Amino acid sequence: xxxxxxxxxxxxxxxxxxxxxxxxxxxxxxxxxxxxxxxxxxxxxxxxxxxxxxxxxxxxxxxxxxxxxxxxxxxxxxxxxxxxxxxxxxxxxxxxxxxxxxxxxxxxxxxxxxxxxxxxxxxxxxxxxxxxxxxxxxxxxxxxxxxxxxxxxxxxxxxxxxxxxxxxxxxxxxxxxxxxxxxxxxxxxxxxxxxxxxxxxxxxxxxxxxxxxxxxxxxxxxxxxxxxxxxxxxxxxxxxxxxxxxxxxxxxxxxxxxxxxxxxxxxxxxxxxxxxxxxxxxxxxxxxxxxxxxxxxxxxxxxxxxxxxxxxxxxxxxxxxxxxxxxxxxxxxxxxxxxxxxxxxxxxxxxxxxxxxxxxxxxxxxxxxxxxxxxxxxxxxxxxxxxxxxxxxxxxxxxxxxxxxxxxxxxxxxxxxxxxxxxxxxxxxxxxxxxxxxxxxxxxxxxxxxxxxxxxxxxxxxxxxxxxxxxxxxxxxxxxxxxxxxxxxxxxxxxxxxxxxxxxxxxxxxxxxxxxxxxxxxxxxxxxxxxxxxxxxxxxxxxxxxxxxxxxxxxxxxxxxxxxxxxxxxxxxxxxxxxxxxxxxxxxxxxxxxxxxxxxxxxxxxxxxxxxxxxxxxxxxxxxxxxxxxxxxxxxxxxxxxxxxxxxxxxxxxxxxxxxxxxxxxxxxxxxxxxxxxxxxxxxxxxxxxxxxxxxxxxxxxxxxxxxxxxxxxxxxxxxxxxxxxxxxxxxxxxxxxxxxxx
Numbered sequence: 001x002x003x004x005x006x007x008x009x010x011x012x013x014x015x016x017x018x019x020x021x022x023x024x025x026x027x028x029x030x031x032x033x034x035x036x037x038x039x040x041x042x043x044x045x046x047x048x049x050x051x052x053x054x055x056x057x058x059x060x061x062x063x064x065x066x067x068x069x070x071x072x073x074x075x076x077x078x079x080x081x082x083x084x085x086x087x088x089x090x091x092x093x094x095x096x097x098x099x100x101x102x103x104x105x106x107x108x109x110x111x112x113x114x115x116x117x118x119x120x121x122x123x124x125x126x127x128x129x130x131x132x133x134x135x136x137x138x139x140x141x142x143x144x145x146x147x148x149x150x151x152x153x154x155x156x157x158x159x160x161x162x163x164x165x166x167x168x169x170x171x172x173x174x175x176x177x178x179x180x181x182x183x184x185x186x187x188x189x190x191x192x193x194x195x196x197x198x199x200x201x202x203x204x205x206x207x208x209x210x211x212x213x214x215x216x217x218x219x220x221x222x223x224x225x226x227x228x229x230x231x232x233x234x235x236x237x238x239x240x241x242x243x244x245x246x247x248x249x250x251x252x253x254x255x256x257x258x259x260x261x262x263x264x265x266x267x268x269x270x271x272x273x274x275x276x277x278x279x280x281x282x283x284x285x286x287x288x289x290x291x292x293x294x295x296x297x298x299x300x301x302x303x304x305x306x307x308x309x310x311x312x313x314x315x316x317x318x319x320x321x322x323x324x325x326x327x328x329x330x331x332x333x334x335x336x337x338x339x340x341x342x343x344x345x346x347x348x349x350x351x352x353x354x355x356x357x358x359x360x361x362x363x364x365x366x367x368x369x370x371x372x373x374x375x376x377x378x379x380x381x382x383x384x385x386x387x388x389x390x391x392x393x394x395x396x397x398x399x400x401x402x403x404x405x406x407x408x409x410x411x412x413x414x415x416x417x418x419x420x421x422x423x424x425x426x427x428x429x430x431x432x433x434x435x436x437x438x439x440x441x442x443x444x445x446x447x448x449x450x451x452x453x454x455x456x457x458x459x460x461x462x463x464x465x466x467x468x469x470x471x472x473x474x475x476x477x478x479x480x481x482x483x484x485x486x487x488x489x490x491x492x493x494x495x496x497x498x499x500x501x502x503x504x505x506x507x508x509x510x511x512x513x514x515x516x517x518x519x520x521x522x523x524x525x526x527x528x529x530x531x532x533x534x535x536x537x538x539x540x541x542x543x544x545x546x547x548x549x550x551x552x553x554x555x556x557x558x559x560x561x562x563x564x565x566x567x568x569x570x571x572x573x574x575x576x577x578x579x580x581x582x583x584x585x586x587x588x589x590x591x592x593x594x595x596x597x598x599x600x601x602x603x604x605x606x607x608x609x610x611x612x613x614x615x616x617x618x619x620x621x622x623x624x625x626x627x628x629x630x631x632x633x634x635x636x637x638x639x640x641x642x643x644x645x646x647x648x649x650x651x652x653x654x655x656x657x658x659x660x661x662x663x664x665x666x667x668x669x670x671x672x673x674x675x676x677x678x679x680x681x682x683x684x685x686x687x688x689x690x691x692x693x694x695x696x697x698x699x700x701x702x703x704x705x706x707x708x709x710x711x712x713x714x715x716x717x718x719x720x721x722x723x724x725x726x727x728x729x730x731x732x733x734x735x736x737x738x739x740x741x742x743x
Contacts, residue, residue, distance in 0.1 A: 024612050024635050026096055027648035029627070031382060031423065032435040039380035041434075043094035044079060044616055045643020046378050047071075047351045047386060048343045050173070052111035053329040054120045056080055056098045058140050062330060064092060065102065066377075067109035070618050071386075071640040072346045075587055077617035078102050078109065081377065083333065090332040090357075092377060100665060101142040103133050104682040107170040108344075114185040114202075115212035123176060126150050129165040130174060130187070132214060145669055146678070151187070153200045153216035166200050166216060167192045171280060173325055173344065175262030179273050180219075181294040184211035188223055188262050188275070196238065197262065199223040199297070224275075224288060224299035228260065231282035233302040261325035261344055265337070267309070269365030272297065276306060278325040280345060285318045285326060307339060307358055307369035316371035318356060321413065322349040331376070336360040339369045340376060351642060352385040352410045353378065381643050384421055384439075385410035388638030389453040389509070389569070389621045393465065395441075396488045400425040401627060403434055404441060406452040406469065407642060418452045419445045420469075429629045442479070442491045444469070449477055449495075453569070453621070457512030457521045461542035467491055468499065470508030474527060475499070500546050504533045509569040509621070515579070516600065520544070526583065530559030530566015534600070554604030556593060558585035569621040572596075573633070582611060584620040588639065610664055616645045664735045666727060672741035679711040679725070681736075689735070690728040695721065718742045 031041035048069040053062040061083040069076045080098040085091035107125040114121050119135035122144055134147040156162035168174045168189050175188030175197075184202040191198050201219035204211050222238030259280040267274040267287075272294045277286045287306035292298030305312045318324055323345035331338040339358040343349035357376035358369035373379065382388075387408030392401040403423040409416025420441035427433030444452065451472035456465040463485035469477045478499040483490035502508075502523070509526035516522065516536065523535040523546050532553040539545030559566030569584035581593040581604065590612065595605035617639035627634045632649040639645075665682040679691065691711065693702035701723075702713065715723075720742055727736040 024614075024647040024649050027646055029646055030427070030433040032426070032433070034436070038382070039091070040081075040094040040377075041380075041382050042644055042646045043081075043377075043381040044077070044639060044645050045381060045383050045388065045641035046079075046342075046355060047641045048346055048349060048354065050108050050110060050325070050344070051327040051329060051340050051342070051355075052109070052120065054111045056082060056095065056142060058137070061333065063095070064329070064331075064377075065098075065109075065111060067105060068617070068641050069107070069344070069346050075106060075618050077588075077639075077641065078105065085333050087333050090376075092380075094381075098142055100682075101144075103144050103146075103667070103680070108173055110173065110176060112176050112185060114214060115210075116183065121147070123174075125168065125170050128167065130168050148214055151214060151216065153218055155218045157217040157219070166198075169259060171259035171323075171344065173261035173263075173278075175264040175273075175275060177264035177273055179264070179294065179297075181271060182206070187216065188264065190260055191221070195227045195229040196221065197223040197226070197228075220297070224290060224292070224297045226288060226299045226302075228277055228279065228286065231279055231284065231286075231304075233277065233286045233288055233299070235299060235302065259323070259344075261323075263326045263328055265328045265367070266365070267367050276326045278323055278344065280323045282323065283319055283321050285324050285341070307371075320350055320354070320356070321411070322347060331357065332359060334360075336362060337367070339367075348411075348415075350374075350411050351416075352383060382423075384419075384642040386416060386642050387451065387619065387640050388642050388644055390623045390636045390638045390644055391454050391456060392623060392625050392627065392636075393454075393456045393489075395422060396424065397483075397486055398425075400427070400429055400432070401625070403636075404454055404456075405638065405644070406454045408451045408472075408640070410439075416450070417445055418450050420452060420454060432627050442467075442489075444479075444491075444495075447477065447495055447497075449497075451507060453509045455510045455512045459512065459521050459537075459544045461540075464489065468510055468512065468523070469495070470510045470525065472507050474503045474505040474508050476502050476508060476510060476523075476525075502535060502546060502548075504551070505529065507567060509567075511570050511572060513572040515572065515596075517597070522546070524553065524570050524572060526568030526570045528565050528567055530557050530568045530585065532556045532568055532570055532583070549600075553600070554581070554593060554596065554602070556581070556583060556591070556604060556606075558583050558589070558591050560585075560587055563587070567619045569619075571622045571624050573624055582622050582624055584622050584637070586619055588615040588617050588620050590614060590620065590622055590637075612647070613665060614647070615665075617641055664727065666736045666738070668725060668738050668740050672743040673715060674743050675714070675716045677713050677715055677725075677740060679713065679727070681709040681711075681727070688730060690730065690732070692726045692728065694724050694726075695719075715742050 031038045049066040056063040063083045064081045066079050080095045081092035082095040084093045105124040109124045111120040121135045122133040130151045132148040133144040136143045136145045151166045152163045153166045154161050179186040182205045184204040186202045187200040199220035200216040203215045204213035225238045227234045227237040261278040263276045264273045272290045274290045284304040288299040289301040291300040305317045318341045325344040327340045328337050338360045341356040353374040355376040357372045361370045362368040384407040389406040393404050395402045402425045405421045409418040421439045422437045422441040423434035424437045426435045453470040464481040466481045467479040476499040477495040477497050479491040479495045504525050504527040506528040511524050512521040520537040522537045525533045533551045534549045534553040535546035536549045558568045567586040571582045579596040583591040589610045592608040592611040593604040616637045619640040621638035623636040624633045635647040637645045667680045688705045688707050691704050
């Protein structure tokens with residue numbers, strides 16, 4: 001009985017821990033642009049995305065999941081959109097509740113049904129190749145189970161088997177399709193050093209009569225008889241027989257192929273697969289026409305003017321500045337697959353209008369793509385190109401807080417142009433609503449500042465708030481407000497650049513805040529290294545003078561492990577006279593600190609490394625202030641995809657999602673199990689974690705520590721029954737708790 005009581009105590013303790021922090025709810029505030037209400041204003045933006053069709057809620061309609069590379073870190077973001085359109089009409093609703101039900105992935109993600117069970121599975125990058133998760137969803141419960149850590153192929157099918165990984169690098173996308181028409185999913189990919197496509201045939205149907213084995217062999221090492229290099233497709237490149245061309249083309253003659261994407265589809269309805277190819281160094285795609293057969297592909301024609309084929313017109317062709325990739329899915333519910341194109345790179349590419357939509361207007365097995373728009377999904381959300389740094393500021397002195405949002409920039413064909421966007425609050429003080437007034441508030445783009453992160457405060461004592469902007473060079477620009485406290489803010493004079501000689505290295509994210517509580521605003525500045533610099537105002541109320549006190553305020557550091565950057569974005573706030581701190585980070589976690597007042601020379605207390613269990617994508621930027629005038633702070637989060645998300649502390653609209661269940665996001669699979677369980681931690685943590693398993697009597701039968709995000713535990717000796725697994729930090733704080741079953 002004592003042990004059973006102990007178990008009850010553990011469960012109660014877990015529940016109490018989960019409720020100890022203030023709840024925030026994903027919510028919505030109406031947002032308008034050019035008089036039209038946005039469908040998904042707080043969806044978070046899109047930069048450089050993969051697109052796949054998947055029925056998320058088992059309603060028989062194909063929804064969309066995107067994987068956005070977002071930034072150079074390679075750490076992207078999955079976003080889900082429910083299909084709420086009708087036949088012939090594309091309309092989607094952001095559905096974040098499904099995003100945490102999909103395994104964490106990196107670099108790229110494509111969803112296709114490999115076992116023909118009408119549930120699409122997940123193909124994603126792993127070091128050296130392709131990883132596969134099987135869709136094991138039941139009913140409306142979305143679930144995936146790891147099927148293959150990496151896919152292998154027999155590279156010598158005619159002799160002694162030579163098994164090796166099917167190569168695909170982190171910036172490439174393989175062609176996944178039933179190439180030979182036998183009912184299982186084959187793969188096209190480029191070899192490690194090749195400029196030719198390898199065709200890996202799925203042998204599942206031949207060997208087992210079912211399509212679910214994922215067993216491959218190299219069937220053709222020069223699919224289509226073509227080579228692709230320097231943005232050009234070369235025809236008639238591979239003499240027969242085509243296998244083992246290394247005999248003809250020596251290894252030393254092979255050209256390193258940095259990255260390409262392959263989209264397979266049957267354009268002309270003749271039963272074989274044609275393809276669209278994109279390349280990391282190119283602004284065009286190449287369409288290749290297969291006039292061979294499903295078993296013996298032969299490319300006889302190619303064009304860069306797609307989708308205008310066979311006319312080969314340049315009107316509305318796909319031309320995206322860097323590395324365009326294409327995706328084939330039915331967007332508008334008419335049962336004919338359409339075409340989406342988006343950059344697959346994070347360097348020098350479209351970001352504000354980066355999802356090009358071509359509708360398939362054909363009613364036959366052939367396709368006929370007609371251009372529709374360049375901002376599919378993006379036109380329904382706050383979208384600011386790359387990066388978003390939100391602040392609330394009453395720009396027109398009407399007593400309501402407006403949104404001013406800085407960014408890294410809108411891509412203009414050659415570079416990013418940084419601007420401040422102004423969304424005016426056209427609602428009330430208790431029921432806000434925003435409308436876009438301008439994407440270039442106060443015309444600051446004229447001053448050629450880059451990566452603009454704003455903060456407002458009255459630093460010259462004249463009663464109105466001035467503007468300071470952080471830049472990528474680590475310096476600040478100061479704009480004097482020449483308006484008045486009761487009138488619209490006017491920043492009409494050129495800024496003072498390199499303000500007071502302040503330089504924090506790279507990427508300055510400033511906040512004006514009276515840190516020492518002496519009645520004068522100080523400067524706290526985050527930067528690329530993940531730390532905070534504290535510049536104390538030693539001047540007067542009307543004549544500020546900022547001096548560096550420390551470049552490591554409170555020993556705050558949001559850089560994870562061996563990462564080369566941290567991108568700390570601070571938000572200090574007063575909670576009934578007590579200063580608290582939230583810091584955004586490179587990998588999207590929000591860090592929470594207290595023990596600040598009276599301890600400016602000491603170490604702040606890091607309370608949480610994943611506040612509210614929220615991660616809205618890389619280089620997140622929080623702004624935590626009451627927008628509904630209910631006395632409770634609400635949360636705006638910017639991210640590198642150029643959008644925003646909004647969390648309401650009271651869920652007044654009744655549509656929110658409780659984001660706080662455990663302190664970290666993790667999953668246990670398979671569950672039930674009889675041999676091994678895998679603990680997959682989907683949240684970035686920066687310390688060794690303690691793992692504990694107790695049985696139904698409360699007896700601890702396993703304990704250990706791990707820094708890894710994936711942990712395998714042998715449960716083969718456990719008796720059949722229910723167990724509770726707990727993940728704790730080094731101080732014993734409970735981060736995650738879950739039941740699992742041994743059968």
